[in-house]
Amino acid sequence: MPTFTRPDGAPVQISAAHVVRARRTIAGEDHPGGTRIDWAETQIVRESIDTVGPAIKAGHPSFTFITTHDGSKVWFDAKKVQGPLEPPPSQIAHGYLSSMTLMGYRQYACETMQELADIIRAAGTEPLPF
Numbered sequence: 001m002p003t004f005t006r007p008d009g010a011p012v013q014i015s016a017a018h019v020v021r022a023r024r025t026i027a028g029e030d031h032p033g034g035t036r037i038d039w040a041e042t043q044i045v046r047e048s049i050d051t052v053g054p055a056i057k058a059g060h061p062s063f064t065f066i067t068t069h070d071g072s073k074v075w076f077d078a079k080k081v082q083g084p085l086e087p088p089p090s091q092i093a094h095g096y097l098s099s100m101t102l103m104g105y106r107q108y109a110c111e112t113m114q115e116l117a118d119i120i121r122a123a124g125t126e127p128l129p130f
Helices: 049-057 113-122
Strands: 003-005 011-013 021-024 035-038 042-045 063-067 073-077 081-085 098-102 105-109
Touching (some): 035 049, 063 105, 081 105
Antiparallel strands (some): 063 073
């Protein structure tokens, strides 16, 4: 189990196999520059997504990532998504070329529909046809 650092400085162990998503923190979350990890509970850690994602991937074979319009990575369990899906025109205008559903929400990606399908397939699950 990888160990990270909570915003208060305490260590926290994360069960890699149970992580659904990891992304950089956004305004209003506990630690700027850190990472939000969604698993049995939501955990904010100080480490960057570029540290957290590969550490979780080491214990979670279907954990992979897409990129957002600002270039940051959103790591996710490919077995928990449905996609690729066509993004609406409003999101295409922001540079998104594909999307998927994850945790009941639409997650947009800069990868093309084919690239997202390939990412999902490479992680060991079958993408939706498009």
